[in-house]
Amino acid sequence: MRAVLGSGHLEVNSRSGDGIDTCQVDAEADGGGAKVTIVDTGRIGANGWLSVPLAGGSTGDTLPVPVGRGWSGLLAADSDDGRATTTLTLRCAKGSRPGPAGKPVEGLTVTVETDLGGTLDDPANRPAHLRIATGTAKKAADAYGCVTRPGRTPLRTVGLPVSQEEFEPLSTATGTCAGIPRAAGVTTARETARAGAPWESCILGDDGLGHHRYSLQAYFGPYAQRLKAGYAEEHYTSDPTPADAPKGRLRQDGSYWGSAPCPADGAERAVFVVRRDGSGDETRVPEAERAYARKALRAFAAHSARGRGCGAPVTP
Known part of the structure; x- marks a missing residue:
């Protein structure tokens, strides 16, 4: 994340609990930022808990595109203002260590909402959004003790979310x-x-x-x-x-x-x-x-x- 947001001062606010961790990071120098949400998938639906931020999942103005290269993930964006949402899903294999609930974590979702400026219409601007997401996903797997096989990096290209006119x-x-x-x-x-x-x-x-x-x-x-x-x-x-x-x-x-x-x-x-x-x-x-x-x-x-x-x- 530091490599994308720059070497200047970063303001960080984080919160954890009930199988979900969130972190908001803002770069004061250029106004860029990222919000990270990591979810233990075993908590989805538990006690009526449905608030799981995921890229895509509904038919909005644009269709999110797959991240590809071995990642189970999506890149979504509904505007050209430099904002995007990336979700990566990780399946945790046997040998993963117990999570907060006392049993091994079966899976994680890592959703990163990024505001980096620069239109996503320019293919050169898109990999930065994925760089934050894939780097965060690898660190989340380590932190949660999730034994998984991540996709390949670096991701040098990704498609543009499909607009309503692209039929x-x-x-x-x-x-x-x-x-x-x-x-x-x-x-x-x-x-x-x-x-x-x-x-x-x-x-x-x-x-x-x-x-x-x-x-x-x-x-x-x-x-x-x-x-x-x-x-x-x-x-x-x-x-x-x-x-x-x-x-x-x-x-x-x-x-x-x-x-x-x-x-x-x-x-x-x-x-x-x-x-x-x-x-x-x-x-x-x-x-x-x-x-x-x-x-x-x-x-x-x-x-x-x-x-x-x-x-x-x-x-x-």
Whole structure:
């Protein structure tokens, strides 16, 4: 972090407790700074604890891109003001030492919010954000006694988060939308590469301006944990959800989900979700559109699971 923020005075404020450590570092000389949040993934969902900062995880204005080079991580940014959020997920192997809860740490998430100035449109400015995140992740693993295999460094290049205008023909998709069939009114795709990311997204649209019709997401490891914990905490009916069933349909919004076992993520099953954007009254959705949503989910889940080294997914 010092190498990126400079040799001047750094103001540091930190806080620890309940499986989460945070640290805010600000460089007084040039105004740059970084906020680091380290989470013991075993705490996600414990006692209703859901506040886990993770890059991505929702379909905002831009799609985060994978860090790559052996890292399970994402780089997210929604503006060109030099701010970015990077999340790296670490799986801790046997031999990791006990954490604050008295049992070995099973995994960590390291999220770093950086404000370094300089637009991320310039590829030369992006590696500095990753340099802080990867360096912090290695030190966090040592501090927590997490036996893990980090990705490769240094990271000299990373893609730019994908904007709303960057859609392409679905038939030529090669990343997160690869293999999904076209349908009437579904001919464009907005996607990223996969490259081991812990959260993936594919946005499907129509011709013209690429208006959204369907969105598909894959949740792995801590991202799947947080998703399931949210449903377990906030769901108030007896209908099944991703928190308690491997596949199904959510009645409140008509979305479908499936899941798959993922050895790289321990006992945590990955979750795959398809949502029909702007769905309105689900009772009036034509069966043809529901059938397409299920078909798209099957294709998306199969490709996503294969890319992560997971088992065969089950879907509705």
